[in-house]
Amino acid sequence: MFTARSAFSTIGRRAFSVSAHQSSKVTILGAAGGIGQPLSLLLKLNPRVTDLALYDIRGGPGVAADVSHVNTKSKVTGYDPAPEKLKAALEGAEIVLIPAGVPRKPGMSRDDLFKTNASIVRDLAKAAADYAPNAKLLIISNPVNSTVPITAEVFKAKGVYNPKRLFGVTTLDVVRASKFISEIQGTDPAGEEVTVVGGHSGVTIVPLLSQSNHPSIDGATRDALVKRIQFGGDEVVQAKSSAGSGGSATLSMAFAGSRMADSLLRASHGETGVFEPAFVQSPLYKDYGCEFFSSRIELGPEGVKEIHPVGKVNKYEEGLIAIALNDLAANIKKARHCDTPPIYAITDPRIGSGVCQGKPISRR
Ligand SMILES: NC(=O)C1=CN([C@@H]2O[C@H](COP(=O)(O)OP(=O)(O)OC[C@H]3O[C@@H](n4cnc5c(N)ncnc54)[C@H](O)[C@@H]3O)[C@@H](O)[C@H]2O)C=CC1
Ligand SMILES: O=C([O-])CC(=O)C(=O)O
Numbered sequence: 001m002f003t004a005r006s007a008f009s010t011i012g013r014r015a016f017s018v019s020a021h022q023s024s025k026v027t028i029l030g031a032a033g034g035i036g037q038p039l040s041l042l043l044k045l046n047p048r049v050t051d052l053a054l055y056d057i058r059g060g061p062g063v064a065a066d067v068s069h070v071n072t073k074s075k076v077t078g079y080d081p082a083p084e085k086l087k088a089a090l091e092g093a094e095i096v097l098i099p100a101g102v103p104r105k106p107g108m109s110r111d112d113l114f115k116t117n118a119s120i121v122r123d124l125a126k127a128a129a130d131y132a133p134n135a136k137l138l139i140i141s142n143p144v145n146s147t148v149p150i151t152a153e154v155f156k157a158k159g160v161y162n163p164k165r166l167f168g169v170t171t172l173d174v175v176r177a178s179k180f181i182s183e184i185q186g187t188d189p190a191g192e193e194v195t196v197v198g199g200h201s202g203v204t205i206v207p208l209l210s211q212s213n214h215p216s217i218d219g220a221t222r223d224a225l226v227k228r229i230q231f232g233g234d235e236v237v238q239a240k241s242s243a244g245s246g247g248s249a250t251l252s253m254a255f256a257g258s259r260m261a262d263s264l265l266r267a268s269h270g271e272t273g274v275f276e277p278a279f280v281q282s283p284l285y286k287d288y289g290c291e292f293f294s295s296r297i298e299l300g301p302e303g304v305k306e307i308h309p310v311g312k313v314n315k316y317e318e319g320l321i322a323i324a325l326n327d328l329a330a331n332i333k334k335a336r337h338c339d340t341p342p343i344y345a346i347t348d349p350r351i352g353s354g355v356c357q358g359k360p361i362s363r364r
Helices: 004-014 036-044 060-067 083-090 110-131 144-156 169-185 219-230 231-244 251-268 315-335
Strands: 026-027 051-055 075-079 093-098 134-138 166-168 196-197 204-210 274-279 292-300 304-306
Touching: 004 083, 004 169, 026 036, 026 083, 026 231, 036 051, 036 060, 036 075, 036 251, 051 083, 060 075, 060 196, 075 083, 075 134, 083 093, 083 110, 083 169, 083 304, 093 251, 093 274, 110 134, 110 144, 134 144, 144 274, 144 292, 144 315, 166 304, 169 196, 169 219, 169 231, 169 274, 196 274, 204 219, 219 231, 231 315, 251 274, 251 292, 292 315
Parallel strands: 026 051, 026 093, 051 075, 093 134, 134 166
Antiparallel strands: 166 274, 196 204, 196 292, 274 292, 292 304
8 A cells, every 4th residue: 555654665666666768757737736836746756757747827837947956867847838838748648637726715615616627627638638638637626526527528529538547536535544544543554445435525435434444433433534534625624724824635635646646657567456546437326327436446557447346335335325426426417517406315324225316326
């Protein structure tokens, strides 16, 4: 498992095993922002990255100049906001990460960012479809539940959509789950892995504690832990607001985004058995209006190698999944300019009724 402690030692060790002829250009769109800057730094430390392209509507070249002084081999280039610069930033990219857009303020949901971020992501996705149609695209900008389907539509319209290469980044949810469960159990987070499925906002984030090392966590402890994992983002938004800085998670997100990019690079460079969660086009809950769903994915050279089923869940988790599917279906529909409300709503997960849109949830 990739943890904060292992990140740099792993990168350091692997520096000797990355062969000289493997070149991997990674592009960040939104590189000068709260996430973009630490993400640029973490990717500069990754020996698998040979070229780092940093684009932003403001400040890209400044961040690039700064991070380029870090004495690792990769070449860093910053780009000003102009169509030809965006083209140059994207051409030849193996991975494109998109954290461009506005973050939440207290009291806002991720869905409240739709109005601003949907068009930002749509326009950047158009450029990516034109200039880097074969790149693996990692969407960080919220609301991920909608920005990923929007990107898919853009790629379809341009005739270059490959569902194996489009990822909504949900890595932060498993990073948080592993950390929060270790705090309760008094264990090392490096040894804690919690599967998280669904989407990336509030109740659409479904931790499967029954599949963790601590399946017997129950009652109020379980409820509080699930809620903390689902609303971990709000914790950071509140803390930053109280501290006067504003914004949402940036450092932990940069760590999570860098881990996801590293996993894709490892898989594309031939490593097998690389797994990450990601919000991808998925058959698992398509019948419930959720053409996109996050679950454990095996990564390969093409991107998605295999989408793993959710696996055995308990009644409580069935209830959580049912709630998640209702919200997720609405978020996905909204991305397609259809904002009808959920058809069926469950308000109490403890009922564990596991019903969504009138259909029972099966254990997929
Ligand atoms: N997927 C996840 O788990 C997480 C997602 N996020 C999301 O990531 C996004 C970015 O968050 P922060 O970095 O904190 O925001 P920020 O405001 O600090 O940075 C955003 C950057 O995007 C740039 N930008 C805006 N429009 C652009 C465009 N058209 N082209 C290129 N660059 C553009 C801005 O100039 C700015 O530098 C937000 O939508 C936030 O909600 C944040 C944390 C976790
Ligand atoms: O909470 C937010 O708005 C940012 C985010 O997605 C997260 O921290 O998980």
